[in-house]
Amino acid sequence: xxxxxxxxxxxxxxxxxxxxxxxxxxxxxxxxxxxxxxxxxxxxxxxxxxxxxxxxxxxxxxxx
Amino acid sequence: xxxxxxxxxxxxxxxxxxxxxxxxxxxxxxxxxxxxxxxxxxxxxxxxxxxxxxxxxxxxxxxxxxxxxxxxxxxxxxxxxxxxxxxxxxxxxxxxxxxxxxxxxxxxxxxxxxxxxxxxxxxxxxxxxxxxxxxxxxxxxxxxxxxxxxxxxxxxxxxxxxxxxxxxxxxxxx
Numbered sequence: 001x002x003x004x005x006x007x008x009x010x011x012x013x014x015x016x017x018x019x020x021x022x023x024x025x026x027x028x029x030x031x032x033x034x035x036x037x038x039x040x041x042x043x044x045x046x047x048x049x050x051x052x053x054x055x056x057x058x059x060x061x062x063x064x
Numbered sequence: 065x066x067x068x069x070x071x072x073x074x075x076x077x078x079x080x081x082x083x084x085x086x087x088x089x090x091x092x093x094x095x096x097x098x099x100x101x102x103x104x105x106x107x108x109x110x111x112x113x114x115x116x117x118x119x120x121x122x123x124x125x126x127x128x129x130x131x132x133x134x135x136x137x138x139x140x141x142x143x144x145x146x147x148x149x150x151x152x153x154x155x156x157x158x159x160x161x162x163x164x165x166x167x168x169x170x171x172x173x174x175x176x177x178x179x180x181x182x183x184x185x186x187x188x189x190x191x192x193x194x195x196x197x198x199x200x201x202x203x204x205x206x207x208x209x210x211x212x213x214x215x216x217x218x219x220x221x222x223x224x225x226x227x228x229x230x231x232x233x234x235x236x237x238x
């Protein structure tokens with residue numbers, strides 16, 4: 001990663017530590033999103049297929 | 065890519081961030097970016113990215129259409145936040161739901177306009193919905209008679225200029 005980008009990320013991390021405006025600022029990731037992908041993965045078998053295909057697509061994309 | 069940040073608030077776990085942007089008429093908007101786990105617990109390592117101005121209830125209005133003075137800056141800020149989030153959560157794949165034409169067009173354009181940045185730091189995936197064609201020439205249907213769609217991910221095809229995906233995903237490049 002370019003050092004300039006990493007420096008910006010580090011600055012944002014510092015900002016995050018001091019950026020406490022309200023209880024929402026430190027909310028945990030427990031709010032679940034509505035999305036159109038979730039209804040199409042109906043059981044563990046479909047999840048396994050989707051994740052296997054996702055991993056295969058990622059491998060192809062990484063080679064580009 | 066030059067990224068200038070005008071941040072207002074950032075969560076320590078990078079679950080959300082707010083920043084200011086200006087539209088072409090000079091009106092300032094507060095934009096919130098939020099990354100949340102999907103409702104489907106069978107996909108524990110996929111999280112949804114939403115961004116937009118806040119509505120009257122304080123929730124993100126991700127279908128709001130803002131004519132940004134600097135769209136490139138908005139997109140780069142969003143992707144930068146995602147980079148920071150994924151550095152902290154490298155096992156997560158981020159998804160963007162292109163469930164309507166407005167959002168799908170926005171996300172598709174964000175991917176196309178930021179191809180270089182995306183390819184440097186992320187692995188990008190496009191997802192279409194497919195349905196099986198049966199021997200009787202009908203499509204496979206579910207118990208309610210609706211087409212039985214299945215999501216099919218592929219490496220993002222940047223030659224698809226106007227052919228939008230249904231769902232967009234990316235994760236940190238290893």
